Amino acid sequence: MIKAIIYSSSTGFTEKYANLIGDELNIPCYNIKQKNEIKKELKMNDNIIYLGWICAGKIIRLGKIRKKYNIVCCGAVGAYPENEKYIEELKKANNIYKFPLFYLRGGIDLNKLGFWKKKILKMVADGLENENKAENLELINALKNGGSFVKKENIENLLNYLKNIT
Numbered sequence: 210m211i212k213a214i215i216y217s218s219s220t221g222f223t224e225k226y227a228n229l230i231g232d233e234l235n236i237p238c239y240n241i242k243q244k245n246e247i248k249k250e251l252k253m254n255d256n257i258i259y260l261g262w263i264c265a266g267k268i269i270r271l272g273k274i275r276k277k278y279n280i281v282c283c284g285a286v287g288a289y290p291e292n293e294k295y296i297e298e299l300k301k302a303n304n305i306y307k308f309p310l311f312y313l314r315g316g317i318d319l320n321k322l323g324f325w326k327k328k329i330l331k332m333v334a335d336g337l338e339n340e341n342k343a344e345n346l347e348l349i350n351a352l353k354n355g356g357s358f359v360k361k362e363n364i365e366n367l368l369n370y371l372k373n374i375t
């Protein structure tokens with residue numbers, strides 16, 4: 210039985226996915242910052258779903274959570290478009306071999322980002338612009354102006370996986 214979703218979210222997109230999944234499965238969602246609630250409600254090695262936002266290829270706080278709980282599956286929330294190659298890269302960079310990883314496309318909220326993070330995203334956008342590829346235009350626009358790619362359909366693969374194992 211899955212006890213809860215734990216998530217780490219900097220600007221709110223991962224939180225949105227956590228709430229969507231939590232509503233579907235009827236289980237509680239805890240922001241990783243809710244340390245007291247998590248301590249009170251969960252025991253070591255309890256089954257959980259972990260969702261984390263991606264920063265420079267790393268799923269934030271995954272390393273910490275996997276030491277304490279049994280992750281049934283993980284959702285990685287990033288701004289890049291979804292494709293198999295990218296998911297494989299994420300698995301490798303985050304040492305994910307024991308549980309499935311689902312990519313959930315989030316978005317960019319420039320109003321919630323500090324100076325340096327905005328500067329990094331601007332540099333990434335400039336680099337992509339120099340590559341001059343039509344397939345990057347949507348991402349460049351999001352990096353420069355913000356935008357959300359959150360859709361309820363994006364959680365379907367994760368929900369189907371859970372349906373098949375329970």
Ligand SMILES: Cc1cc2nc3c(=O)[nH]c(=O)nc-3n(C[C@H](O)[C@H](O)[C@H](O)COP(=O)(O)O)c2cc1C
Pocket residue numbers: 217218219220221222223224262263264265266267286287288289314315316317318322326327329330
């Ligand atoms: C400094 C920085 C680095 C990022 N690196 C990546 C990345 O490597 N891959 C990716 O897909 N998205 C990357 N993103 C985009 C975030 O993962 C995306 O905005 C995500 O939706 C944030 O989720 P949150 O709103 O829950 O914090 C980066 C964003 C920032 C600010």
